[in-house]
Amino acid sequence: MVSTNKMIRYNKYAMPVDPRVLKKDYESQGLDTIPELISLLKSIRSVEEYEAVDHIVRTQISDLWFLTNKGQGINLRDREKLLPVFQELSRIFKKKELLTSRVYRGVALPKIYKNLLTKSFIGDINAEREVNLHSHPKVIQKLEYLAYGLRSWTKYFDIANEWSYGTEEQDSIIFEAPSKFAVLDCNSYFNTMWEKIASSKIERLPFDFDEVICHLDNPKVSYIKMLEEKGINTNYWLVGIR
Template sequence: MRYNYKYAMPVDRKVLEYDFESDDSVDDIPEFLKLMRSVDEHTFYKIADEVNSFVGGLWNNIDSQFGINLRDREKLLPIFQEYHRISESFSYIPAEIYRGVYLPSVYGNILEETFGDMIGTVNLKKHKKIGKIFEGLAYGLRSWSNDQNIARGFASYGRGERIMFVLMPQEGDVVLDGNALIELTKSIEDRNEDIPFPVDEDEYIVYLKNPKIVHAYKQQDYDRSYWVVIVEEG
């Protein structure tokens, strides 16, 4: 049987050229989705270990180039939506959340070549190519945090320029509050010990279908600089 998935705007082909291959277990997503739809908050304990292990295997290993790749990422959207339904009574969405990334090597030094060593606000209307790059890095099903330090840490992993996105989420932007799922999972550990968490503490799964850049500026952070990019759903 073929399953239909909803996709956001296309990923930049330059980025996809360096993407890894998804694990074969991605094909099992529809079966796990069916399983999740059969439970609620009070019966989740029956499937928590099995489902959390499966989703964590795909989602938590992305930085190690294993699990689910960028091309397939949105196949997990209905899974996270079901997690939200099941854990909604524990959920709280903060006023601001953050996502830290570094500029992928496929873009070279385009930010430095365009803006040099300048610090401060940039006019992206005059630099539409840069705006499109920022939008591409923000779009889709992504991991965000309510902790700026966590976001800045992720932005420091690579060699490219550091970028921290800031989102003031509107209704529907946040697909899953990771803390809510963790709290629910902990509440049932008396029944099933050592149930894994498929997400991290302070992690928020966000789905932006049409991100638009509101504001962008570069600021100094001790001996290094980083970009702060305010984004919203278009």
């Protein structure tokens, strides 16, 4: 389903609950810069005003958000501290102008879970490949924790699918949720600022194209559907969130 040599280079990991995963989390870097960044953004009243400070904001967000998949910037525990930053950018760049009705997020199950969905649900799926949500409540809870928090989503299923690959030993999940959870449509930023970024001597990106930053504080699983086989004992799963 996915070509591993075409993987998106940018991936932010889901919020794990298991302390075995949290134990491997790195220490946040740059937390002390967030209050000043929020204050700066609050002072801006227009896109024109923002353009004068974009290089400052872009560099700080790149440091805090863009490199988390490399163990740099803000860690899993602290990511909600960036919510006011993205809310201010949304105010400036009008996050809803380009949003689709649905957003998607692809994750590979953490390695401590591996193929938990396949082991739990493969014998319970119906003719439409849908799962009985009441059969394994603890697994449902784990999925809701994985969907929780301030995370990187996308407008496009295919991009989320690529993000979800991991390894053949891990189940792949594509979360689908209403765009009401969106905080910032990053394309609304790029549509205004890309020409300036491209001509800059410092071409540091704060986001990916087609990225939608979403905040889910109480996600609930509404459906689970097996999409197709992945490895010998793993599958791709579509998980609806409401």
